[in-house]
Amino acid sequence: xxxxxxxxxxxxxxxxxxxxxxxxxxxxxxxxxxxxxxxxxxxxxxxxxxxxxxxxxxxxxxxxxxxxxxxxxxxxxxxxxxxxxxxxxxxxxxxxxxxxxxxxxxxxxxxxxxxxxxxxxxxxxxxxxxxxxxxxxxxxxxxxxxxxxxxxxxxxxxxxxxxxxxxxxxxxxxxxxxxxxxxxxxxxxxxxxxxxxxxxxxxxxxxxxxxxxxxxxxxxxxxxxxxxxxxxxxxxxxxxxxxxxxxxxxxxxxxxxxxxxxxxxxxxxxxxxxxxxxxxxxxxxxxxxxxxxxxxxxxxxxxxxxxxxxxxxxxxxxxxxxxxxxxxxxxxxxxxxxxxxxxxxxxxxxxxxxxxxxxxxxxxxxxxxxxxxxxxxxxxxxxxxxxxxxxxxxxxxxxxxxxxxxxxxxxxxxx
Ligand code: GLY
Numbered sequence: 001x002x003x004x005x006x007x008x009x010x011x012x013x014x015x016x017x018x019x020x021x022x023x024x025x026x027x028x029x030x031x032x033x034x035x036x037x038x039x040x041x042x043x044x045x046x047x048x049x050x051x052x053x054x055x056x057x058x059x060x061x062x063x064x065x066x067x068x069x070x071x072x073x074x075x076x077x078x079x080x081x082x083x084x085x086x087x088x089x090x091x092x093x094x095x096x097x098x099x100x101x102x103x104x105x106x107x108x109x110x111x112x113x114x115x116x117x118x119x120x121x122x123x124x125x126x127x128x129x130x131x132x133x134x135x136x137x138x139x140x141x142x143x144x145x146x147x148x149x150x151x152x153x154x155x156x157x158x159x160x161x162x163x164x165x166x167x168x169x170x171x172x173x174x175x176x177x178x179x180x181x182x183x184x185x186x187x188x189x190x191x192x193x194x195x196x197x198x199x200x201x202x203x204x205x206x207x208x209x210x211x212x213x214x215x216x217x218x219x220x221x222x223x224x225x226x227x228x229x230x231x232x233x234x235x236x237x238x239x240x241x242x243x244x245x246x247x248x249x250x251x252x253x254x255x256x257x258x259x260x261x262x263x264x265x266x267x268x269x270x271x272x273x274x275x276x277x278x279x280x281x282x283x284x285x286x287x288x289x290x291x292x293x294x295x296x297x298x299x300x301x302x303x304x305x306x307x308x309x310x311x312x313x314x315x316x317x318x319x320x321x322x323x324x325x326x327x328x329x330x331x332x333x334x335x336x337x338x339x340x341x342x343x344x345x346x347x348x349x350x351x352x353x354x355x356x357x358x359x360x361x362x363x364x365x366x367x368x369x370x371x372x373x374x375x376x377x378x379x380x381x382x383x384x385x386x387x388x389x390x391x392x393x394x395x396x397x398x399x400x401x402x403x404x405x406x407x408x409x410x411x412x413x414x415x
Contacts, residue, residue, distance in 0.1 A: 025296050025298070025348075026296055026297055026298065026348070026352065028347065028348045028351035028352070029351075030344070030347050031347050031350065031351070031399060031403070032403075033400065033403040033404065033407065036396055036399050036400045036403060037094075037400065039350075039354055039396050040091070040094035040095060040393070040396050040397065040400065041095065042359075042367075043087075043091055043094070043367050043389075043392075043393050043396070044091050044094075044095050044097060044100065046360075046365055046366070046367055047087060047088065047091050047100065048099075048100075049365050050070075050071055050365050051103055053070050053071070053365065054071070054073055055073075057106045057107050057109075057110045058075060058076055058110050058113075059073035059074060059075050059076065060073055060074065060076060060080070060081055060082075060083070060084035060085070060107065060386070061073050061074075061084050061386050062074045062078070062080050062385070062386050063373070063380050063383050063384060063385050063386070064364045064365065064366050064383055064384040065383065066382075066383055068364070069363070069364040069365060070364065070365050071365055071366070071384075071386070076110055076111055076113060076114060077114055078123075079121065079123035079126055079127065080126075080385075080386050080387060081111055081114065081127045081131075082111060082126055082127035082128060082129070082130035082131035082132075083126075083130055083386045083387050083389070083390040084107055084386060085104055085107040085108040085111060085130065085131035085134075085135070086130030086131055086133075086134050086390050086394075087386075087389055087390050087393055088100055088101075088103050088104035088107060089104045089108075089131070089134035089135055089137075089138055090134065090390075090393040090394055090396075090397050091104075091393060092104055092138065093134075093138055093397050094393070094396065094397045094400060104135065105135070107131070108131045108132060108135045108144070111127060111128070111131050111132070112147050114127065115147070115150055115151060115154060119154040119155065119157055119158060119170075120170060120171070121158075121168065121169055121170060121171070122155065122158060122166050122167070122168040122169070122184075122186075122187045122190045123190065124151050124152075124154055124155040124190065124193065125155060125187075125189060125190025125191065125192060125193040125194070126189060126190060127151070128147065128148060128151035128152075128193055129148075129190075129192050129193045129196065130390060132144045132147050132148050132151070133148060133192070133193065133196060136148060145200050148193065148196055148197060148200060149197055149200055149201055151193060152193050152194055152196065152197030152206055153197070155190065155193055155194065156194065156205065156206060156209055158170070159209045159213075160181055160234075160236055160239075162235075162236060162237055162238065162239045163181050163183070163216065163234045163235075163236065163239040164212040164213065164215070164216040164239060165181075165183040165187070165212070165213045165216045165217060165232075165234070166183065166187055166190070166209070166213055167181055167182065167183070168182050168183050168184040168186070168187045168231075169182050169184070178231055178233050178245065178247075179233070180233075180234075180235065180236040181233070181234040181235070181236035182231055182232065182233050182234070183213075183216075183217060183221070183231070183232050183234065184230055184231050184232075184247070184259075185217070185221055185228045185229065185230055185231075185259045185262050185263050185266070186259065186262045187213070187217070188213075188214065188217060188262055188263060188265070188266025188267065188269075188270070189262055189265060189266050189269075191210040191213055191214060191266065191269070191270065191273075192269050192273070194206040194207065194209055194210040195207060195210050195269075195273040195274075198210075210270075210273070211274060211276075214266075214267070214270045214279060216239075217232075218267075218278070218279075218282055220232050220241045220244075221244075221263075222263070222282065222285075222286070225289060226285040226286055226288065226289040227255040227260060227286075227289050227304075228255075228259055228260055228263040228286065229244040229245070229246070229252070230245065230246040230247055230248060230249050230256050230259045231244070231245040231246060231247055232244060232245075233245065247374075247376075248373075248374050248375070248376065249303050249376075250303040250305050250306045250307075250375075250376070251305070253305075254303050254304070254305035254306070255289075255293065255303065255304040255305055256302070256303050256304075257290075257300035257301065257302055257303060257304060257315050257318040258302075258315055258317055258318040258321065260286060260289065260290050260304075260318070260322075261290070261317075261318040261321035261322045261325070262321065263282075263283075263286045264283055264286045264287050264290060264321075264322055264325045264326075264329075265321055265322070265324065265325035265328075267279045267280070267282040267283035267286065268280070268283040268325050268328045268329050268332060269328070270283075271283060271332055272328065272332060280329075280332060280333075283325070283329060284329075284338075287322075287325075287326070287329065287342070290322060291345065295314070297352050297357065298319060298345075298348050298349045298351075298352040298353075299314050299315070299316055299318075299319040299349070299352055299353065299357075299358060299370070300314065300315055300318050300319060301313070301314055301315070302314065302315040302318075302372035302375050302381075303375065306375075312375075313370065313372045313375065313381055313382040314370045314372070314382070315370070315371055315372040316353060316358050316368045316369065316370045316371045316388045316392075317368075317371040317372075317373075317385055317387050317388035317391065319349050319352070319353055319358075319388075320349075320353060320368065320388050320389075320390075320391035320392040320394075320395060321387075321391045322346075322349060323346045323349035323350050323353065323391070323392070323395040324346075324391045324392075324394045324395035324398060326342040326343070326345050326346035326349070327342070327343070327346045327395055327398040327399055327402065328398065329342040330342035330343040330346065330402070331402065343402075346395065346399070347399070349395075350392075350395055350396065350399065353368060353392060357370075358370055360384060364384060366384030366388075366389055367384075367388075367389040367392050367393065368384060368388045368389055368392055369383070369384050370382055370383075371383065371384060371385040371387075371388040372385075373385055
């Protein structure tokens with residue numbers, strides 16, 4: 001109890017300092033376990049509604065168009081294919097619902113069909129880690145382990161040893177847009193599948209590839225001001241960095257909010273998997289650069305440098321990715337000040353996302369509204385997108401486990 005009082009006092013002081021330095025940031029109270037559970041239960045209700053509306057298991061929700069209340073489902077195969085199964089696994093973890101677990105298994109099993117075709121992009125990490133990865137973490141089902149190893153091996157075929165990174169978009173090489181070798185910041189997320197495979201097998205090549213990818217990306221893709229480039233184009237034979245560009249950002253030199261989020265999350269995860277403090281430092285620097293640019297309601301505009309701000313869409317997906325990453329950072333850091341800093345910011349981000357401004361409520365079947373997929377191409381702009389919901393429920397479940405551990409008076413186990 002004594003610890004709890006000290007903790008709250010420290011949090012409040014920190015909150016005051018942070019908000020004073022930022023002017024008019026919205027103030028929010030920290031979450032209680034009951035509130036987190038309520039938010040998770042709300043997600044369960046939404047999820048059950050979607051299950052009823054989906055036909056079959058070979059399609060998964062991707063977006064809710066502006067004129068609809070229900071998810072538009074896409075055939076299994078695209079980069080977002082694993083998020084729905086992942087949401088179901090997190091809802092199962094957060095509620096214990098056996099009914100949801102059965103649905104998670106059914107949607108997960110369907111995703112394996114992708115592996116019968118040659119690997120098309122780095123997204124195998126997103127697809128398989130979110131679905132099979134979470135399934136394996138929660139059930140230790142040997143069939144999931146087998147699939148994860150096949151998916152990781154498939155992903156490893158995109159690794160170019162001359163460059164030291166995975167080729168993110170083979171299609172953009174064929175059509176000569178980002179050629180001869182491209183690596184996007186999002187690709188940091190897919191390293192988790194390689195780290196997982198190295199733990200599940202005796203083959204350490206996956207670990208070495210992931211580490212090389214993280215190092216080369218840190219060298220070439222992080223700007224001096226600690227924001228990130230979206231796309232790096234390399235010479236595929238010499239490994240020389242040829243060009244820095246964007247695909248989904250406002251401009252090559254702008255700061256695409258979700259890209260910054262992938263970087264923060266990716267390097268936090270990299271530190272979790274390697275214990276290399278260099279990655280933790282990078283995550284810290286990227287996080288600082290993100291916070292410096294963040295809107296007063298803790299949800300960023302889709303690109304921090306869009307000159308149309310504030311008359312341009314927000315991206316709730318970036319906020320949920322960063323909230324989840326910040327909770328991980330709060331657990332990875334040993335120093336109390338850093339732990340508290342990340343925890344406080346994450347809780348504020350989650351409060352804002354859980355407010356009527358971003359929670360869909362009765363508007364539609366998603367958890368969150370106001371995400372932006374690809375603004376430059378006017379695709380999936382200011383609508384619900386499945387990966388925003390995935391990282392939102394992941395963050396809620398992470399927060400629940402942290403609060404439970406604190407109540408039990410012990411440290412949170414590693415993910
Ligand atoms: N990884 C694709 C995106 O963030 O839109």
